[in-house]
Each structure stands twice: as structure tokens, then as C-alpha cells.
Amino acid sequence: MTSLPGASDQGGSIAERAILVCARCGIPSDGPQPATWTCSVENGDRQYFCDACSRENLRAIEGRLDSAWW
Template identity: 80%
Template sequence: MTSLPGEPDQGGSTPEHRVLVCARCGAPADGPPPATWTCSVENGVRQYFCDICARENLRAIEGRLDSSWW
């Protein structure tokens, strides 16, 4: 089961199909998160961003990293 943006991760024994959407623009992903999408954990919540939104906001995303990462 994949958590939707804005939902905490929860384990469960009943898998259900959920459409993953970009937390910024709402673009849907077909199946599991594509390798080109970015995953971010903000305030304990996992959020996914499509490749277009991630590229457009790359500087802001990288700006949050500690200097040890770059």
C-alpha cells in the first residue's frame, strides 16, 4: 500500500489500490512512484512530487539539505 500525500504511513494487511498524485500539481502516477519522482518527508508526512514539479523547484529542494550533503 502506498500512502497518499498528506497521509502518515500505516501498515496494514489489506492492500488496496490508491492512485499516487503529485503533492504540488496533482498529476497522477500510474502504479508505484516513478523513479523520476521525488519523495519528501515533511512534518512526518511522506509527500511525492512529479518530475516536472521537482525540476521546477530543484533549487528550493536542495536548499533544505545540510551542507554535508553537498
């Protein structure tokens, strides 16, 4: 296996190891996407929301889902 210069073979791509920033409040993650964060695809772009913003807006998130997902 060949790595890019400066990259490591620790698993995952550079993009997967990037620090995420909450699209609502701007708080950075401590590393890759934490399990408690929410990922949303809006207008073709991925947006990540921290656990606090996800909890605060849970009703709005659920309201966009088809009833089959309830």
C-alpha cells in the same frame, strides 16, 4: 504464504501499488512511485512530487539540505 482476499502475490503491499498523486500539481502517477518522482517527509507525512515539479523546485529542495549532501 497467505494473501488477503482480493489481493495477489505479485509482490509489494497494497499501499506500495497505490497510485500516487503529486502534492504540488495533482497529476497522478502511472503506478507505484516512478524513479523520477521525489519523496519528501514534511511534518511527519510523506509527500510525492512529479518529475516536472521536482525539476522546477530543485534549488528550493537543495537549499534545505545540509552541505554534506551537496
